[in-house]
Amino acid sequence: MPAYGFFVEFEARPGKEDDVAQFLVDAKALVDEEPGTLAWFAFRLSPTSFRIFDAFETEEDRETHLQGKVREQIEARGEELFSRPPNITPVNLLATKLPG
Helix, strand or coil, X not given: CCXXXXXXXXXXXXXXXXXXXXXXXXXXXXXXXXXXEEEEEEEECCCCEEEEEEEEXXXXXXXXXXXXXXXXXXXXXXXXXXXXXXEEEEEECCCCCCXX
């Protein structure tokens, strides 16, 4: 059972909403290369608000993801895409349901 996760909040710069949506769609390919990331969801709450939720079995897997390629892309494109730095909140999962 995954015990660890992140809840990440993004706000798009005006006019960059579609670019942020595409950024998150493209980020999935990077996450697919991470065996320790058990679940990863990117979603939109409003025209300018986006979120990611992901889950990991170990603290080490969560830290590996935090320092991984998606983070590199967020840092590289952050000023272009986001009105403020993303808010990354580590969470401890109490109960989960995943396929398999």
